[in-house]
Amino acid sequence: MLKGRDPRIDFFRGLALIFIFWDHVPHNPLGQITLRNFGFSDAAEVFVFLAGYACVLAYGKILQGEGYWMASLKILRRAWVLYVVHIFLLAMLMGIVFFANSKVETRDLVQEMGLTHFITNPQQALTDELLLRFKPNLMDPLPLYIVLLLGLPLVLPLLLRKPLAVVAASMTVYLLAPRLGWNLAAIADGVWYFNPVTWQFLFILGGAAAVHASQPRAPDTRPLHRQPVFIAAATYTLLAAVITLSWRWPEIHDAVMPAVISDLLYPISKTDLSPARLLHFLALAYVTAKLLPGRAWTQNWLARQSCRMGRYSLEVFCLGVLLAPLADMLNAQVNDAWPMQIFSALLGLMLMAALAAWLEFNKHLDASRQRQWVAGR
Structure with a gap:
């Protein structure tokens, strides 16, 4: 039987939302401390993996308790809600970007946000929006999530019973997709920036992790320095950090990076979820899980704020998408002075946290009214 909601999932999902917002505000100093x-890898991997984990926890319990068709119906209903949110979010984003662009003289925010297609061909852009072919910057994760969610009813029953078989099939598709050119069509470069055919593997791995976590097993009591998998994962994570930091100084990177390793490593494709990115995320997730066991650490005040944002990830993500161009506009008004950049980044974070707190308050208020109504009957 699958377990209930895990606050650690909410915490890291909330942290990923913060990183996504900071990463999409140009020249933001706080963007230098993100994953x-x-x-x-970056926050996108965190978001997709945890989406798979959370979806299997939620809909797997529904399948076990109410049956396959009810679980499938609720999955499809959620996908429809996400689709409608995507359409309205894109309309709001375009309005904000056009407004911000009228206030900024030094840059073309419409072009930076990938909205030129709407200016040059609005009728076709509307059609492409409905078909999920038109996805401006910041909007890519939501269509990816919609497609992954639509595919979940096809694999959920087998994933609960035979997770290794589903992971093996998913990995086969992941490995074949880049070689055979499997992707969905889009405008601009012609394909989705986040290729659902490859990113589905990370989503499935998240779901398989949820199934694995629900199974009883004896904990490994050996010290971490005597666990070979932890040592290998920590070593890879450290090497990836060193290589990534060396990109800031191309001369040093080219001088110390052996050609053999460079040929194997590059290019590190985000579109097709390069194996280097995938392995880095999995190694980082494993190291983090080992260093932060249990759930007690999620009870401190800061962790609870992130957990709350993670519980309302859709609403907080949408707000972050809308706040990013506004923060960019504020920064551009003062020629990207760093005090304003830090202020706008922190202000956006506080607004996202405030939205989550408001949604939590309304949820408790509705629950209280429900209890009063039941008691008064």
């Missing part, structure tokens, strides 16, 4: 600066 992408210390390894091959």
Whole structure:
């Protein structure tokens, strides 16, 4: 039987939302401390993996308790909600970007946000929006999530019973997709920036991790320095951090990086989820899970704020998408002075946390009214 909600999942999902927001505000100093600066993967991998984990936990319990068709119906209903949110979010984003662009004289925010297609061909852009072919910057994760969610009913029953078989099939598709050119069509470069055919593997791995975590097993009581898998994962994570930091100084990187390793490592494709990125995320996730066992650490005040944001990830993500161009506009008004950049980044974070707190308050208020109504009957 699958376990209930895990606050650690909410914490890291909330942290990923913060990183996504900071990473998409140009020249933001706080963007220098996000995950992408210390390894091959970034917050996108965290978001997709945890989406798979959370979806299998939630809909797997529904399947076990209410049956396959009810679980499938709720999955498809959620996918429809995400699709409608995507359409409205894109319309709001375009309005904000056009407004911000009228206030900024030094840069073309419409071009930077990938909205030129709407200016040059609005009728086709509307059609492409409905078909998920038109995805401006910041909007890519939501269509990816929609497609992955639509595929979940096809694999969920087998994933709960035979997770290794589903992982093996998913890995086969992941390895074949880049070689055979499997991807979905889009405007601009012609394919989705996040290739669902490859990123589905990370989503499935998240789901398999949820199934694995629900199974009883004896903990490994050996010290971490005597666990070979931990040592290998920590070593790879450290090497990835060193290589990523060396990109800041190309001359040093080219001088110390052996040609053999360089040929094997590059290019590190985000579109097709390069094996280097995938292995880095998995290694980082394993090391983090070993260093932060249990759930007690999620009870401190800062961790609870991130957990709350993670519980309302859709709403907080949408707000972050809308805040990013506004923060960029504020920064551009003062020629990207670093005090304003830090202020706008922290202000956006506080607004995202405030939205999560408001949603939590309304949820408790509705629950209280429900209890009062039941008691008064």
